[in-house]
Amino acid sequence: MLSHDDVVRWYGPWRRRTPDDAAALLSGYPGAWWIAGGWAVEAFTGAPRPHGDLDLSIPVADTPLLHEHLHGRLDVWAAFDGALRPLLTPRQVLPAGCSNLWLRADGASPWVYDVLLMTADGADWVYKRDARVRRPLAELVWERDGVRYLRPEVQLLHKAAALRDVDRVDAEAALPLLDAPARSWLRSALSTAHPQHPWLERL
Numbered sequence: 001m002l003s004h005d006d007v008v009r010w011y012g013p014w015r016r017r018t019p020d021d022a023a024a025l026l027s028g029y030p031g032a033w034w035i036a037g038g039w040a041v042e043a044f045t046g047a048p049r050p051h052g053d054l055d056l057s058i059p060v061a062d063t064p065l066l067h068e069h070l071h072g073r074l075d076v077w078a079a080f081d082g083a084l085r086p087l088l089t090p091r092q093v094l095p096a097g098c099s100n101l102w103l104r105a106d107g108a109s110p111w112v113y114d115v116l117l118m119t120a121d122g123a124d125w126v127y128k129r130d131a132r133v134r135r136p137l138a139e140l141v142w143e144r145d146g147v148r149y150l151r152p153e154v155q156l157l158h159k160a161a162a163l164r165d166v167d168r169v170d171a172e173a174a175l176p177l178l179d180a181p182a183r184s185w186l187r188s189a190l191s192t193a194h195p196q197h198p199w200l201e202r203l
Contacts, residue, residue: 060117064090130193
């Protein structure tokens with residue numbers, strides 16, 4: 001995996017964005033969207049932490065809808081297997097293995113958003129590492145001050161697979177604050193997808 005410096009060297013710089021920036025960009029957008037990653041954990045816990053980027057996310061099937069919403073403002077590029085390909089029209093088929101979209105105003109401008117494409121089956125979100133774990137899209141997010149965030153228990157499930165230092169720190173902050181339904185859902189999801197996970201002892 002390329003370091004941040006290598007990404008900038010090969011593909012160009014990034015401009016820092018916040019959840020409020022993303023909410024403004026998506027004002028009037030009719031599809032599902034949410035902020036994931038560390039920003040979602042911080043919004044839930046209230047504990048500030050450093051952020052290397054902003055994880056904006058949509059269901060992969062809504063790519064054409066997002067492309068239409070951004071028309072005339074930001075170009076949409078498919079990121080896959082270490083390569084980038086511009087999506088020239090909303091109906092252009094995504095390359096195989098594409099799980100991210102990169103957005104920028106034009107070739108002379110910095111990148112502004114990395115959009116994570118989530119798997120969905122109809123009205124259900126599907127966990128990419130185990131399709132048995134799913135949840136209605138309508139129950140996937142919560143909102144604060146006009147910004148939609150991925151629910152903390154679902155975010156912790158994503159973080160459970162990597163267990164980086166930052167993921168452990170986020171778990172320490174968020175796990176004690178989960179209510180009973182959230183703890184129950186995360187315990188069931190971990191038991192299904194990661195049955196030996198150390199967080200199960202705390203749930």
